[in-house]
Amino acid sequence: MIAPWxxxxxxxxxxxxxxxxxxxxxxxxxxxxxxxxxxxxxxxGRAETKAAY
Numbered sequence: 001m002i003a004p005w006x007x008x009x010x011x012x013x014x015x016x017x018x019x020x021x022x023x024x025x026x027x028x029x030x031x032x033x034x035x036x037x038x039x040x041x042x043x044x045g046r047a048e049t050k051a052a053y
Contacts, residue, residue, distance in 0.1 A: 003029040027052055 006029035015021050027048065034042035043049040 001029075002026055003032060006032060023051060 002025050006025050010021065010025045010028060013021055013024060015024060027043075030044065030048065031039070031042055031052065039052045040049045043052055
């Protein structure tokens, strides 16, 4: 689930592809919900970790 604040933050982002815009919002929400963890620890899998980097 995407946090409302994350959706507001990326609402005007235009990465050229709707899928990238959605993934950016999901990634921001995930990282923001666990700010004390490293990127690999806060992401839910290899694909999401790769996207974060």
